[in-house]
Each structure stands twice: as structure tokens, then as C-alpha cells.
């Protein structure tokens with residue numbers, strides 16, 4: 242599959258129009274027809290969704306960002322050294338505030354080019370501009386598009402040694418099948434000896450996870466973020482979702498070790514999605530899945546990534562919080 246570089250601006254390459262209708266619309270349609278209906282994470286991240294996500298990271302109960310930042314504050318110099326690579330690509334870079342801690346250390350060691358990949362153009366442009374202006378010696382080329390398009394670009398633009406990083410435990414937002422596809426694509430971008438750094442949240446059971454993934458009293462960041470998926474469907478496909486008809490709530494699925502962010506129908510509803518030529522009949526209580534977060538165990542993660550030709554090289558884990566950064570090295574193929 243090739244993705245056209247349809248436009249190149251100063252420091253952001255538009256890989257392919259993220260609003261292109263084919264084949265992504267068929268992905269959304271298939272997901273909505275599934276049981277339960279599920280919406281892909283990239284749909285939730287327009288400028289508004291990214292703002293809501295930033296508000297989630299500031300919730301007192303959302304430990305993931307805080308713990309990851311703490312790990313990077315303590316270990317960034319060691320991680321930068323172990324990572325190697327004159328080019329650091331990041332999947333789902335978002336605001337890149339935490340990545341900055343790593344990049345500061347990378348530029349001290351070697352000239353570094355940062356290649357953030359994200360679907361949200363506004364966040365990508367502002368984080369790229371901020372990093373470029375504030376970190377001397379850092380070159381930045383943003384890659385605007387989906388993970389697969391960014392990885393394809395990296396594969397077809399070889400250069401200095403490359404490291405791929407995937408922070409924010411976003412790797413866990415993909416299903417097992419999607420993760421296998423992604424690791425395979427990452428493996429194809431990397432030469433033997435190059436690095437893949439991924440953060441992962443470890444399973445810690447229902448109470449801690451449901452507290453983390455629901456709004457504490459007086460806050461609405463998760464609710465706003467989840468309901469924004471319906472706004473996106475209304476705007477993009479002319480759907481007639483009424484936001485008040487749905488209750489946002491996350492629950493822990495112990496069998497699958499996942500937290501599922503859901504929108505439950507308050508009453509029986511029929512929703513039309515003309516842009517996808519789809520009508521959804523939702524009985525009372527039926528939910529749409531708008532967030533999927535896998536909780537790993539370390540061995541499972543090592544096996545999953547290892548199956549695609551990677552060897553674990555180092556780990557930085559906050560064992561109290563049950564969250565870690567895991568470094569893998571690409572094997573000889």
C-alpha cells in the first residue's frame with residue numbers, strides 16, 4: 242500500500258488526507274455493525290477530542306500520564322542512551338509534552354530528528370512548532386496521518402538510525418489483531434539493532450481501573466471525550482445521534498483484561514447514519530464502545546512484540562503504579 246505525499250508544508254508532511262472517505266469509511270461502518278458497535282480511536286481525535294484528552298490527563302484519578310511523566314523525569318537520560326538513533330519517530334504523539342523530556346536528552350547525545358505521527362493536524366502542528374523552537378539542535382518533521390501511513394513513510398524514507406516510540410499506553414487502545422498489524426509494520430521500518438520503545442499499563446483489577454477511566458465527581462473530561470465520537474459521526478456522516486440519549490461509562494472486562502469506554506443508550510433508539518448508508522437499532526442499555534484499553538502483563542507484552550522479531554532490552558517500571566516503559570531491539574531478520 243502506498244500513501245501519496247499530497248502536500249508538504251514547512252515542517253508537516255500530509256501523508257494522505259485523514260478525511261479521505263475510502264477505505265476508512267468502510268472501517269467505521271464495519272465497526273458500527275459489530276457486536277458491540279465499536280468506533281476506532283482515530284475518529285475521536287479532532288482538535289476538540291484532543292483538547293478533551295488533555296483534560297483527561299489532568300484528572301486527579303488518571304494516573305497514566307502522571308506515572309509515565311515520572312518515569313521519564315527519572316530515567317530519560319538512560320532511555321535516550323539506550324534508544325540510540327538519530328531519528329526518533331513517535332506514534333500518536335499528541336501534545337508530546339512527555340516526549341520532550343526524552344528529546345532533551347537525545348539532542349544532548351547526538352543531532353536528532355523527531356518525526357511525530359498523529360491524525361490531529363492542529364495538535365501535530367503546534368507540538369512540532371513548540372519543540373522545534375524550544376529545543377536547540379532538534380529537527381522536527383511532523384507526519385500527519387494514521388499510524389500505518391506514517392510507518393509506510395518511514396519505510397520508504399530511510400536515513401539515520403531510527404527508533405520508534407509509542408507512549409501514553411496508546412498501544413493498548415488497539416485490539417490484538419490491530420496490534421499485531423502495527424508491530425509487523427514497525428518491524429518492517431526498523432533495521433536490525435534499532436529500537437522500539439512502548440509504554441504499557443499493567444493489569445491492576447477492577448477497582449483501580451474503573452476509578453481511573455471514569456470521571457471523578459465534579460469533572461466531565463471522559464464524558465466529553467466519549468460523547469465527541471457521536472458529534473464526529475453527526476458532523477462527518479450526517480448521523481442523528483442525540484448526545485443526551487447516551488450515558489458515558491467505562492467498565493473493566495476481567496476476562497479480556499481491558500477497560501472498555503462505552504456510551505450506553507438510555508432508552509431504545511434508532512439512529513440513522515446516512516453517510517454510511519446505515520441504520521442502527523439500539524435497545525435500551527445497548528452500548529457503543531468508544532475506547533478500548535488493554536491491560537498487559539509483562540510476559541504477554543514481551544511475547545506479543547517478540548513474535549515480530551524483537552528482543553526485550555530494558556524496562557523502566559513503576560511497580561507501585563503498575564506501569565512501565567519497555568525497550569525492544571529489532572533482531573536480525
Ligand SMILES: C[S@@+](CC[C@H](N)C(=O)[O-])C[C@H]1O[C@@H](n2cnc3c(N)ncnc32)[C@H](O)[C@@H]1O
Nearest residue numbers: 283286333334335359360361386387388408409
Ligand atoms: C491517548 S492519546 C496519547 C497522546 C500522547 N502520546 C500522550 O502520551 O499524551 C493518542 C494520540 O494518538 C493519536 N492517534 C490515535 N489513533 C491514531 C492513529 N490510528 N493514527 C495516528 N494517530 C492516532 C491521537 O490523535 C492522540 O494524539
